[in-house]
Structure formats: C-alpha cells, structure tokens
Amino acid sequence: MAATFDLTLDCADAQLLAAFWKTALGYVDEPPPAPFTTREEWLAQFDLPEDESADDGAWLCDPDGAGPRLSLFKVPEAKTGKNRLHIDIRVPGHGGPDERWARVRAESERLVTAGATVLEEYDGHHVVMADPEGNEFCVGAASA
Template identity: 45%
Template sequence: MTTKWTLTIDCADPALVARFWCTALGYTASDPPAGWDTWEAWFTDLNVPEDEWNDGASISDPNGALPSISFLKVPEPRTVKNRLHLDLQVAGGRSEPQHLREQRIRRTGDELLAAGATLVQEVSTDNTLDHLWLQDPEGNDFCVV
C-alpha cells in the first residue's frame, strides 16, 4: 500500500516562496479546508493570530494528479546545499534535437529568473547546455533540464 505524501520546503516567507513555485510549476494556491471560502476565514474562525497567517502555505497541481507542496516558516536560514531538489523537466529529453532542448531550457530559465530565481550555474556537457542550476527567491536549489 502506498502512503499519501507531500513535499515541504522550509523557508522564511512561505507566501513569497509559494507564489514563486506556483509560477515555476503551473500550480495554484491550495484551497482552504471544506466549509471555509478563504484561508482568512479559516484562520479567523480558529482564532489563529494574524501574525501567524504566513507561517505556512500550500500549493497544488490544478489537475490533482501531482503531489501538493507545502511551505513552512522556520527561523533559521538555509546554510548548506539542498540534498533534495526539484528538476523541472522542460527540454523533452535527450532524444530531442539539442537546439530545441537548449531553447526550452533557456526560455524556462529566463521566465524563472524574471520571477525571482537566481542563476547558480549553466551546466554543459561536451560544450552543449545540459541544464541550469537555479535557486528560488530564498536560495533553495532546483534545476531546469
């Protein structure tokens, strides 16, 4: 039997990082629990202090097929390279012509840089672009391949 799971990303500003990843993945903000029209209404009804409303966030695949991703506010900054990261697979695979792969990788990279990502490194193999190593607005690593 499988276990339902979600990925959680530690961060300082869950709302900011969640918005970035909505852009990166085509996800949407997760709906509030059943019975509430908004998260604000849910927080209010549960007497959550307003200064805690950005302690977490969640995004979901709008088609419901892929796992949700949660963002949890933590006090400490990231100090070392991630041991787990996402690879955004946009190039179409190695069977695609290299010039198309590179166009797709660069187009997505440019969109994410405009959305707040930072380029760490362009990774090449045999003098051709293989992937981009990027970081989200809080320094969490991911790749565009």
C-alpha cells in the same frame, strides 16, 4: 498502490516563495479543507500564537491534480546549507537536443525574471538554480 506525498519548504517569507513557485510550476493556491471557505477561517481553529498569521504559510497544488502539493512555512532560522532534496522542473516538448536545450534555457531565463538565480549550467543538459531564498532546484528537459 504507491503512497502519495506532499513537499514542505521552510522559508523566511511564505508569500514571496509561494508567488515564485506558482510561477515556476504553474501551481495555484490550494483551497482550504471543507467546510472552511478561507485559509484564515481554517487556521482560526488552531489558536495560533499572536505572532503568527495566515501569511506565515502557503499551500499550493497542481491545478490538474497530477503533481504533489507544496506547503511553505515561515521558520525563524535561516537556510544554512545545501538542500538534501530539491525540485527538478522538467520542460516539456519534443525535438532534437538543440531544440530541447533551447527550451531549458528559455525556461531558466523566465525563472530568473521571476526571481531565481542561475547557480550553474551544464551545457545541453540542465541548469542548477536557486529560488528567491536560495533553495536549489534544477531545470532540464522532460524525457523524450
């Protein structure tokens, strides 16, 4: 049996990036662990330092339970280099190469509207983008 995994992203503004990645991936806020009813209630058990708050983190999940969870945590240091691991967003759908590329372009345009930046376009294959804090990711067509 394969291991499950979550992805964790360090950031300057967890709520800003959570909003972006929910839009990009179709994810939702992950409910707090039982028996807690809110994240604030759950976090209270950890006796956080006074300068930290519930807004310094965000926990997202695939509403269908298929994709990995995504956690975002505020850190004091800025991003300084290229990601060693990045997310590939695969746009679903069938059709020929032109139809698939049109869907990739439309998705990348949607994500620009949500706050992403296009870094490079590999015509007919994929688009390299950055989220609002500069974390690289790619948009491409799902395997046929």
